Amino acid sequence: MSYIPGQPVTAVVVSALAQAPPRLGLTPPRRAGNGHPKQQRVEIHKLRQGENLILGFSIGGGIDQDPSQNPFSEDKTDKGIYVTRVSEGGPAEIAGLQIGDKIMQVNGWDMTMVTHDQARKRLTKRSEEVVRLLVTRQSLQKAVQQSMLS
Helix, strand or coil: CCCCCCCECCCCCCHHHHHCCCCCCECCCCECCCCCECCEEEEEECEEECCEEECCEEEEECCCCCHHHCCCCCCCCCCCEEEEEECCCCHHHHHCCCCCCEEEEECCEECCCCCHHHHHHHHCCCCCCEEEEEEECCCHHHHHHHHHHC
C-alpha cells in the first residue's frame, strides 16, 4: 500500500474501537513503548442550528502556517492540525475532544500534510453529519514534567 498525503488512509487498526465508551465515542489513549501517545478515535455528531452544522471546536496549524506560533508543537516545527478551542457543552466537548489534540485523520482522510483551509473544508463538509477523528494527545504527565523543567 502506498501513502499519498491528503488521500484516504485505508489501513486502520480497528481493535481500539471495541474499547470505546459508546456514549462518548472516545477510545482511551494508550502509550507506545517509547512513552509517546498512541492514536485514539473521537466521533463527533454535528449539532444542527438552522442551516448550519456545528462541531463546537476550532483548529490551528497546517502546512501553510508558521509552526513556531503553534503552542502545542514541542519542537516548534510541527505543521500538524491541532484543536485550539473547544466550546463548553458543544458536540466536540461531549465527544471528548480536548484542546491540544492533534488531528491525524478526518473520516479516514489523512490530515498530516494539509493546509489550514483544506483541514477546515474537510471538517465542515455539509454532507457529513458525523465526523470521525483520529487524534493524538499529549499526556498530562508529560505536560506536568515539562512545566516543572521550565
